[in-house]
Amino acid sequence: MRKIRTILGVTLAGACALAVVPGTASAAPVSAPLKAAAALDDVTGAYYPVAPARLLDTRTGVGAPVGKIGAGKKVDLQVAGRGGVPTSGVGAVVLNVTVTGPTAASFLTAYPAGEARPTASSVNFAKGWLGSNNVTVKLGAGGKVSVYNNSGSTDVVVDVVGFYAGDNSLANRNGGQYEWYVPERLWDTREDGAGKPPAGETLEYSLDFGDDYNPHVKSLVFNLTAVSPAKSGFLTAWSGAGARPAASTVNYLAGKNVPNLSFVQTTPCTGSEQYNWCTPGAPKFKIYTSQAAHVLTDLVGVVDDGESPYGMRFAPLSPTRIVDSRSNLGINGAIPAGGVRKVTAPAELVTDATEVLAMNVTAVTPTNNTVITTWPADFDGLGKPTTSNLNPYAGQVVSNGVLGVIGPNDAFNVHNLSGSTHLVADVVGTFYYPTPVAPKTATSLKAGAAKPEAVPSSSRR
Known part of the structure; x- marks a missing residue:
């Protein structure tokens, strides 16, 4: 609902x-x-915040040897057991990933260690860029996350801010x-x-x-x-x-x-x-x-x-691309100035209990400085909010984490303010109601x- x-x-x-x-x-x-009681009966999918802690800094040798990550190279970063993250029972982690001093335009992909690298990106950046992105990543083999750089070389900093329980083994902690x-x-x-x-x-x-x-x-x-x-x-x-x-x-x-x-x-x-x-x-x-x-x-x-x-729980996924307007995936062509496009979540990613898509959304080479805003589709009376998700400049390729709420027809809207821009969206997990809910309807506004x-x-x- x-x-x-x-x-x-x-x-x-x-x-x-x-x-x-x-x-x-x-x-x-x-x-x-x-x-009557706030304690969770089963903590699977529950969120646990931690004090922000640094897991990787290639400039100083934290988490990996000193040195930029080169083109086509990756770092397998140990996450479980560090920075307040337990050694076991963790399904996914919430990271702040920062790029500094890249020698070329490129992108990073963070994904579960031990899995094949997906066709997805976590941070997109230009040469000389400094910036960060909130990235939720499913933990892979050995409690590690792989961080891949596509082109040139760049320093990377990773801070952990929280994690999601992968099972009920953390029931002794308050999720x-x-x-x-x-x-x-x-x-x-x-x-x-x-x-x-x-x-x-x-x-x-x-x-x-x-x-x-x-x-x-x-x-x-x-x-x-x-x-x-x-x-x-x-x-x-x-x-x-x-x-x-x-x-x-x-x-x-x-x-x-x-x-x-x-x-x-x-x-x-x-x-x-x-x-x-x-x-x-x-x-x-x-x-x-x-x-x-x-x-x-x-x-x-x-x-x-x-x-x-x-309240909702989180189910992690390996990064899955659902929108790429360059190839007419999810959206047909670039979004024009003032344009709104509706994106319907693939049926295999959602259930009746699914409410939010955790995504990495990327604006690709907008023709003007612009603002990208997302909101749930098909709710009567719910218009575009006066907020922003991305603030890309002309010609940039820039990403941001988006918790995209889907409406009664499993869709969300995307608005582009100025010029035209291509858009890419990669889903890294979903939030769902842990107890059965009524069928989705537009009348379920609280x-x-x-x-x-x-x-x-x-x-x-």
Whole structure:
């Protein structure tokens, strides 16, 4: 059954640059009765966040010998047993994969070690590019992931941010379920009145889901975008608990708008924060920018501890291409300016319980700078959201992780803002409801998910 959650977007009010008054917003309350206990009976497919940890850095020899990955070469990266990932019981991992200093235009493919390399890409990049992509990868032989580079040579950095249980052997650990929301822009520093966050600034935000649900929220899923950075640098998003981790979430070049899908752990507001800016118990998190850059934050989902009746589990797949407009796979030809194309998921990839496709979506050589947006198809009254999934420049080949919600007919829409562009989409897994659901209908929009009042504010530190 298609179940939609909504949240009210926030336009931040201006605040004194010296004030530590982070942004808050209220999220839609759960509109159905909550289960009495949050513990999962079976954790297969459940999500487990970890503090961001570096698994590979070819510049320094972490995870592999020092040296760029050459053309047609791969690194078999040990993942299980490192960075908070258990040695067994893991089905797939969520990685942030960064490319730096490539000598030629190329692409990386991350795939299960021991399997044949698929016709798919995880990160696409130009010569000299700096950037990252959130990549979910099924674990292969020995708990490893293969990272392949097609052309030239490049340094690669890989940080792990979470994993999905492959079976029920991790039942002694508290896993969570993913719930999607209608994409909504919550924070945009271009509109908060304090100007572009300078280098080294930390933004702090909170979402209030209500006293009954706040304690159950463990991670938030965003599309984070760095806009007009003054110099090349990075964003790091983390719970805010403890020191900022030595990992990056979004890597950007000077002057480039760069998005990345981000799973961000949260920590509860204590009620003792300066200015009492957030509700005690409400989840909060931080975003650090290494260089002056605007930051856009679009919510796409929540991971809780299993409390919500709308939570889903993850089933990993070997990367499977479902769209390549260059060959008329999934979409016939390039998408024109203002064009919308509907993509129907292949029947072999979905069941009646499937709700979301975890994908890597790539824009291929758009003729203009543009914006790509996806949303579920065939829901009456659900139009294109005011958010973005990719922000490619003319002539670029650029990718981003997308959690693509499918509508009642197992399809999603893709909109291209400007010029024309080819599109490629590779599915790496699906999210599904772990209990039987009713047949998919367009009338399964959740009743009672009223948009709550928002409490706008901003943080500059």
